[in-house]
Amino acid sequence: MERLERLLDKEQFEKIRAINNPELHEFLAEWIEWLEPDKVFVCTDSEEDEHYVRWKALYYGEEKLLETPNHTVHYDNYYDQARDKTNTKLLVPGGKEIPFLNTKDRDEGLKEIRELMKGVMRGKELFVCFFVLGPKNSVFTIPAVQLTDSAYVAHSEFILYRKGYEEFKRLGRQARFFRFVHSAGELDERKTSKNLDKRRIYIDLVGETVYSVNTQYGGNTIGLKKLAFRLTIQKAVKEGWLSEHMFLMRVNGPNGRKTYFTGAYPSMCGKTSTAMISWENIVGDDLTFIMPFNGVARGANVEKGVFGIIQGVNPEDDPIIWKVLHSPVEIIFSNVLIKDGKPYWNEMGVEIPNEGENHSGKWWCGKKDKEGNEIPPSHKNARFTVSLEHFPNVDLEALEAPCGVEVGGMIFGGRDKDTWPPVREAFDWKHGVVTMGAALESETTAATLGKEGVRAFNPMAILDFMSVPLGDYIRNYLEFEKKLRKAPKIFAVNYFLRDENGNWLNHKLDKAVWLKWMELRVHGDVDAIETPIGYIPKYEDLARLFREVLDKEYTREAYEKQFTVRVPELLAKIERIEKIYREQVREVPEELFQVLEEERKRLLEARERYGDYISPFVLEGE
Numbered sequence: 297m298e299r300l301e302r303l304l305d306k307e308q309f310e311k312i313r314a315i316n317n318p319e320l321h322e323f324l325a326e327w328i329e330w331l332e333p334d335k336v337f338v339c340t341d342s343e344e345d346e347h348y349v350r351w352k353a354l355y356y357g358e359e360k361l362l363e364t365p366n367h368t369v370h371y372d373n374y375y376d377q378a379r380d381k382t383n384t385k386l387l388v389p390g391g392k393e394i395p396f397l398n399t400k401d402r403d404e405g406l407k408e409i410r411e412l413m414k415g416v417m418r419g420k421e422l423f424v425c426f427f428v429l430g431p432k433n434s435v436f437t438i439p440a441v442q443l444t445d446s447a448y449v450a451h452s453e454f455i456l457y458r459k460g461y462e463e464f465k466r467l468g469r470q471a472r473f474f475r476f477v478h479s480a481g482e483l484d485e486r487k488t489s490k491n492l493d494k495r496r497i498y499i500d501l502v503g504e505t506v507y508s509v510n511t512q513y514g515g516n517t518i519g520l521k522k523l524a525f526r527l528t529i530q531k532a533v534k535e536g537w538l539s540e541h542m543f544l545m546r547v548n549g550p551n552g553r554k555t556y557f558t559g560a561y562p563s564m565c566g567k568t569s570t571a572m573i574s575w576e577n578i579v580g581d582d583l584t585f586i587m588p589f590n591g592v593a594r595g596a597n598v599e600k601g602v603f604g605i606i607q608g609v610n611p612e613d614d615p616i617i618w619k620v621l622h623s624p625v626e627i628i629f630s631n632v633l634i635k636d637g638k639p640y641w642n643e644m645g646v647e648i649p650n651e652g653e654n655h656s657g658k659w660w661c662g663k664k665d666k667e668g669n670e671i672p673p674s675h676k677n678a679r680f681t682v683s684l685e686h687f688p689n690v691d692l693e694a695l696e697a698p699c700g701v702e703v704g705g706m707i708f709g710g711r712d713k714d715t716w717p718p719v720r721e722a723f724d725w726k727h728g729v730v731t732m733g734a735a736l737e738s739e740t741t742a743a744t745l746g747k748e749g750v751r752a753f754n755p756m757a758i759l760d761f762m763s764v765p766l767g768d769y770i771r772n773y774l775e776f777e778k779k780l781r782k783a784p785k786i787f788a789v790n791y792f793l794r795d796e797n798g799n800w801l802n803h804k805l806d807k808a809v810w811l812k813w814m815e816l817r818v819h820g821d822v823d824a825i826e827t828p829i830g831y832i833p834k835y836e837d838l839a840r841l842f843r844e845v846l847d848k849e850y851t852r853e854a855y856e857k858q859f860t861v862r863v864p865e866l867l868a869k870i871e872r873i874e875k876i877y878r879e880q881v882r883e884v885p886e887e888l889f890q891v892l893e894e895e896r897k898r899l900l901e902a903r904e905r906y907g908d909y910i911s912p913f914v915l916e917g918e
């Protein structure tokens with residue numbers, strides 16, 4: 297406390313003194329001394345403190361005002377537009393190598409990051425912020441403290457997370473909390489991080505602390521988002537629950553029935569677009585905790601806001617997001633095109649100006665970057681940050697429920713051009729966990745730095761964030777069922793099937809129909825066709841739902857093309873997945889291989905009888 301009294305001015309010191317937690321005091325004193333900020337501001341839960349942070353983001357030039365009240369724009373460096381997987385490392389004692397995890401020796405990592413952070417905040421203001429993960433006063437609640445010299449990062453967190461200062465006060469010495477230390481590092485004249493060669497995101501799994509330096513992009517910096525996610529995955533696997541890269545939504549069934557679904561798709565593969573579908577209600581779009589209570593799986597959103605992809609948001613497909621983005625509520629637009637104080641983005645469905653300012657600085661149509669690539673109006677991974685409370689379709693009761701909501705179904709999906717049908721249901725928990733979750737593959741996207749469009753193994757859409765050995769993670773999933781009286785049904789979707797010419801086989805809104813079908817299946821309201829890879833919808837049910845939901849004719853030809861069982865592709869996939877688990881992953885539960893083997897057998901038998909490409913009508917006739 298004496299050190300803190302020296303480091304903070306009176307008013308800020310009093311705010312910290314009100315929290316009776318010596319561990320927190322020690323952490324703050326140590327890091328404030330080390331980072332050497334010119335000034336420290338401690339955020340309580342007051343409106344006033346939140347306003348201060350918002351104003352500082354403008355004052356320091358990390359955000360600029362737009363024409364619509366409460367709208368601002370923020371830019372990240374042109375080469376700092378996505379998550380940096382290479383420089384994101386898990387610090388583990390001895391630097392133990394774990395397949396698919398990017399690890400580093402803990403002592404070495406801590407030493408390196410401390411050196412990079414020594415005095416990094418000279419001339420800057422440090423914001424000390426308190427938040428919680430999950431709903432307040434609930435079994436899901438995890439307190440966290442964030443230190444950052446970026447008012448933009450702090451501002452984003454106020455939009456995305458529940459405030460936690462009072463919670464720290466209430467918990468006092470009992471608080472077990474996560475810690476995040478971030479510095480954007482030296483900034484250039486556009487107020488973007490300059491020393492990208494020294495960009496590091498180090499996750500200390502032992503100390504439950506994450507360090508991030510020389511970067512601003514939200515996925516690398518917003519402590520409570522993907523940085524905390526590595527810590528919660530570890531915690532969940534230790535304690536026997538699930539911490540997942542999933543949306544949480546309510547699908548509205550017949551006669552006012554409410555059924556909640558989670559959905560795990562890799563970054564930029566449709567979580568937000570699904571959770572925002574007009575007929576249903578959103579609870580969360582990115583991170584979900586699922587815990588067993590009295591034999592029931594209950595889910596809660598970790599966050600209370602959306603850091604969503606803006607590319608492709610247009611008035612027809614995303615009317616709700618579109619409306620919110622055009623209303624005067626608090627929004628941060630990042631890495632979009634600005635002209636005359638208005639934001640524009642790729643594929644927004646209206647005409648956009650041919651010059652302005654964007655993530656590359658001054659921009660004009662045809663401008664090229666250093667590598668000779670043409671720069672689009674906005675970055676593919678440009679995003680908007682907004683609180684869920686502003687969405688007319690939010691299920692507020694579910695969002696704040698201290699015990700979460702009962703999960704009726706869990707969906708897995710990815711970018712797959714040629715293998716999986718648009719929707720199918722697993723035979724049981726094990727079948728779903730293995731062939732839909734653990735076997736998930738998806739093409740890489742612009743949400744991470746590096747090449748796009750490469751098919752990659754991405755179990756449970758979570759591989760980028762995995763912080764425990766994959767075998768342990770899968771075992772925890774398989775065992776989770778034993779804690780339940782009734783397990784959620786598991787489904788797999790594929791929005792990204794293409795024909796021989798590369799055209800999409802489905803429209804973006806078709807997912808509305810798949811959701812309604814899954815809702816009916818959870819309650820056993822419709823029959824389905826048994827195939828070697830699970831249950832698929834009957835044509836008649838889909839045709840009716842297409843008419844009811846989308847007012848569209850769904851042809852038998854479209855159905856047959858989309859739901860054909862593609863045996864060669866499915867067998868090749870099993871080969872790939874089995875090889876990965878046999879050769880690269882350690883201590884894989886034997887059940888995984890059994891389930892894959894059973895699926896292979898079913899496919900081989902079906903091929904014997906019906907050939908390589910099996911029409912759903914043929915299977916239905918059986």
Ligand SMILES: Nc1nc2c(ncn2[C@@H]2O[C@H](COP(=O)(O)OP(=O)(O)OP(=O)(O)O)[C@@H](O)[C@H]2O)c(=O)[nH]1
Nearest residue numbers: 562563564565566567568569605608743791803804
């Ligand atoms: N072809 C096609 N594209 C889709 C569909 N649904 C979503 N997309 C595209 O997928 C991209 C992003 O999807 P989001 O829903 O924002 O991604 P997310 O899963 O929430 O991703 P993160 O926030 O990165 O975790 C956008 O470019 C959409 O246009 C679909 O049904 N078909």
Ligand SMILES: O=C([O-])CC(=O)C(=O)O
Nearest residue numbers: 379514515522563582743
């Ligand atoms: O964390 C981020 O940068 C945004 C996101 O949701 C993802 O990449 O999955």
Ligand SMILES: [Mn+2]
Nearest residue numbers: 541562563582
């Ligand atoms: Mn995500």
